[in-house]
Amino acid sequence: MGTEGNLRLIRKIKPDVLIGMPTFIYHVLLEAAKEGVRCENLRRVVLGGEKVSDGVRRKLANLGSALGSTRIDIIATYGFTEAKMAWGECPCALDATPGGYHLYPDLGIFEVINPRTGERVSSGEPGELVFTPLDARGTVVLRYRTGDFIDGGLVYEPCPHCGRKMPRLVGNISRSSEVKEMRLDKLKGTLVDFNQLEHVLDDAEHVGAWQLELRKRNDDPLEVDELVLHVQKADSVADEKLIRDLNNRFVARTEVHLNRIVFHDADAMRELHGVGVQLKEQKIVDHRKAAPASGRSSRPEDVNDGRGPCSAETLEVTG
Numbered sequence: 001m002g003t004e005g006n007l008r009l010i011r012k013i014k015p016d017v018l019i020g021m022p023t024f025i026y027h028v029l030l031e032a033a034k035e036g037v038r039c040e041n042l043r044r045v046v047l048g049g050e051k052v053s054d055g056v057r058r059k060l061a062n063l064g065s066a067l068g069s070t071r072i073d074i075i076a077t078y079g080f081t082e083a084k085m086a087w088g089e090c091p092c093a094l095d096a097t098p099g100g101y102h103l104y105p106d107l108g109i110f111e112v113i114n115p116r117t118g119e120r121v122s123s124g125e126p127g128e129l130v131f132t133p134l135d136a137r138g139t140v141v142l143r144y145r146t147g148d149f150i151d152g153g154l155v156y157e158p159c160p161h162c163g164r165k166m167p168r169l170v171g172n173i174s175r176s177s178e179v180k181e182m183r184l185d186k187l188k189g190t191l192v193d194f195n196q197l198e199h200v201l202d203d204a205e206h207v208g209a210w211q212l213e214l215r216k217r218n219d220d221p222l223e224v225d226e227l228v229l230h231v232q233k234a235d236s237v238a239d240e241k242l243i244r245d246l247n248n249r250f251v252a253r254t255e256v257h258l259n260r261i262v263f264h265d266a267d268a269m270r271e272l273h274g275v276g277v278q279l280k281e282q283k284i285v286d287h288r289k290a291a292p293a294s295g296r297s298s299r300p301e302d303v304n305d306g307r308g309p310c311s312a313e314t315l316e317v318t319g
């Protein structure tokens, strides 16, 4: 349908609810706001496929108001293929602590385990999510280890927002495969948690959309790794100021330094993300394995060749 088609439909049917991937929805709402589209009915934005930071919530809520919505809930969902279902968060005010994902205990059992020992942890303690469906059809998994980590654990108290008494998963969920080793210098590998980098970027002011690119210096496979940040600005902030702010932010909150920051307009950013081409937007791409080529640029033609880049979930952990 493309962005144009999406905008046409939003104008025509004035939806109450939009469902999609955070970056795709962000892109559509940004374009809608730019074109002065009104969508006063919009009450919910339901997000799937990726984690949703406070920064993303805030940005989407602001775009909702720009479209004329006076009351909008930004709701994250958690799901994975093997479960054949997903769980939604309870809606709450933007400045409130989310009540977590509400589970359906009649349809499946969640456990939270210590990933090293396999033992279950106590209620409210962090660990890896393990799932057993009770009513699945077809391929069924048993005590399936998701590889996803929840920092707030599984709790049984009534939800502070709606009062329902089903179990809830609270806090941030992150995938273990997003912790990767990078050779930032020639001496040793450094483990980098891309979940943390994502939070730093999603919460940053003036940053609209972004993509982190891992590559080899000078495309030389023997060289050290470089981290390049591609940014589409959300407003008219000066490039120099944003570069300074982002570098300070990275130094303050992570041990990672960006090698460079490259700015793009909305169209270029969409192409980098693979909007309309990839199933999930490509927020972290790994070009480190690509064969070196002279004068090569890291542009979209590289993104779909099935060789170098991959989505965050399939990035290989080395070492």
Ligand SMILES: [Zn+2]
Residues within 6 Å of the ligand: 090, 091, 099, 102, 159, 160, 161, 162, 163, 164
């Ligand atoms: Zn609730």
